[in-house]
Amino acid sequence: MIELDWAKFEILNKKYTNAFETLCLHLFSRFVHTECIVADFNQAGLETEPVAYKGKVYGFQSKYFSPSMDYKQIEHSVQLALTAYPNLDVIKIFYNCNARLSASPTKQKLDEIAKKQGVKLEWLGRTYFETALNKKENLDLCQLFFGVGRELEYFADVIDSEKRIFLTSSNYLELNVACAEKKLENSEELVKELLSSGEISVIKGLPGTGKSMLLNKIFMILSGSNLDFYEQVVAISENKSIPILIKLKYCSACSLEQLILAKKTEYKLDFDNYSVIYLFDGLDEVSSEIAEQTMSYIKELAKQKSTKNIILSIRTMSSNNMYLYDCVKENATFEIQELDEKKVDLFFKNTFEIQELDEKKVDLFFKNRGEKDKL
Template identity: 30%
Template sequence: MKELNWNIFELKFNGKQQAAFERMAYGLFCSRFNKENGIFAYKNQVGIETEPIDVNGRWVGFQAKYLEPSVSFSSRKQKFINSLEKTVGKNPNLHEIYFYVNKPFSESKIKGQKKPKYQIEIEEKAKDLEVKINWQVPSQIEMQLSNSKNIEITREFFPELIEKEVKSSYQRKVQSIKENTKDFNQCKFDYSKQLEIARTAQIQLEIEKLKFEFSNDWKKSIKLLDKLFVYSEYRNETIAWSILDFLHQTVSNHARTNFPTDVALNIHSLIITYYPSSHGEKEVELRKENGEQCIHTGFNLAYDAFIYTNNYRIAQFGLNIWKYIYRESKRSMSTELQELSDLVMDQYKELEETLLRPERDDLEYARELVRIFKEDLESYSLSFPVMSEKLFGVAKKYNLDSWQ
């Protein structure tokens, strides 16, 4: 089971996080109670997201509350309470409500007490209203999204977490060797090595097929890019090279054709997923080459967005890729990999010089954005840096789903 990356969720559904979180919660709620045909809901339903359902004689509903990174649970306590009152007012026979939230509770600092004050007060209000709250916090959502029956929900909202459903024959055969062979360790090593080589070759062939399917039909190509997350469970630097080379040489070179912002988000997510795909002294040379490909991909996105399409959202993803590689380079113990941070600075210098064009009077905001991201390189967070209200407005014009 892998941890959910809410930063990627925030970027992917920028401006639409609440609606996306509601859709995800709806899918998980239907899955939990086997509602394959969905649940009836009114437009702008008050309180709960759909009509309650009958579960063994009890009426059960759900609600989804997405809290943005800067918002605390305690500051939204009254909204939860108001929502409960509205819910019960409209649904007096409701017995239980599932509350899906994207943040965990902070444990109380009071000795001998687990629940924080705001949680206690929300639950006390629910008790007064004679309705039970069943909290669905990130640790529970992670487990539900790891369930193979929810793979389509995972694919839509957290494609980087997709894992293959079928267990590899390797696991079964190794278990058999372990139980029946004294030379298990040697057999395990030999078989594992052979399996990895064969599996890597097979995955490379599958990636090559996907390359041939790539086109300017962006609806299809976005789904095609989503498929690349499937291989993350078996990733190594060789598989990463095939994917990162595809992103660099093929996908990012379409940025000047004004491709959708969603494509840049997918490129960004894939790079974070596949770089690095090894650690320590293993495959350092190839890991460095993969890092260089990521940096050049970031340049393609930023350069084309500034010079050709004026899509500052895509430029932000390109510059954020640079920050990610810069951060990984600084964390590395390898002298070779630390050179990647120098390459990032060289690329910044090249981009800055490129934007000094006397014949262009429309690059002022581009230069400002580059300066802001460059000054933010040393901060650990991968969130986009704070920018002026005017610059934020320019970038916001190109929200995700721009191809629809």
């Protein structure tokens, strides 16, 4: 479920009272299924002229209170509406703050007055907005007024469309990854293990085994990029974590701390309500000196409250592995394994709809792969 941040609402909408009135107008218009409502927020009693819908006449009032409910304002508006519009059946009262309606004698009094005139008052507070704005059809309002889903702009830019298509297609061959004699045969299993393995975990592999591509795949899973837009927004909101992918080779030009800050600043990512899962690709692609400095910062980063996990990739035989020994536990070291023939066989059959593979070509595939790994 998407949680609404009302403090953020006020930050994003400088004239938040007007913004709240507009939000309520949209919700009311969608309820009565019309886009032709003309609002006059200065008129007495209601925000618009009443609207007939399914045999009843509806009107609405929106009240933005800070910090607490002002029932006198509502009472004044309701009294005016009941006098001005005797044909009303329902008045929807939108309000933003948390309020114990059952403890308010004014609320009970207004309900009774309205009831005597055949009018029902519907009190729609924060619980209503949580429910209404979590519906797919209202996600645009959730984005517009509460900034929900802005993280998705960052997610979309991290991996280019061509690579994204490849990673979600049948052409992507799932790698075999092992950790402490436990074999993981798909990326989803790997992600679960990585997140439960400790603060810092590492993915190792020989050259050309697909470490960087695997980190891209992990990023897509963590960011929900394989989901549709609505499900992705909900997943990020529920998981309360945002993945950040950085290629460590850029640490040759500036520090990792600066790279992270640049990412957060460029995309205006909100980390007040989210933790971060850092994906750092290619510790083997920097000099020993930079690797030492980078790992020193990563150790400090792991201690920060906002850090959920840190996942690194490095070549198995890289000398920079020496900087991992004191911070990565054995059960947090994941090694990319050789592809087995069954998986390759199945891959080619599924991809090219081949019933029988030429064994000589399969042998050649593994031979060439072995020669490449020795480089």
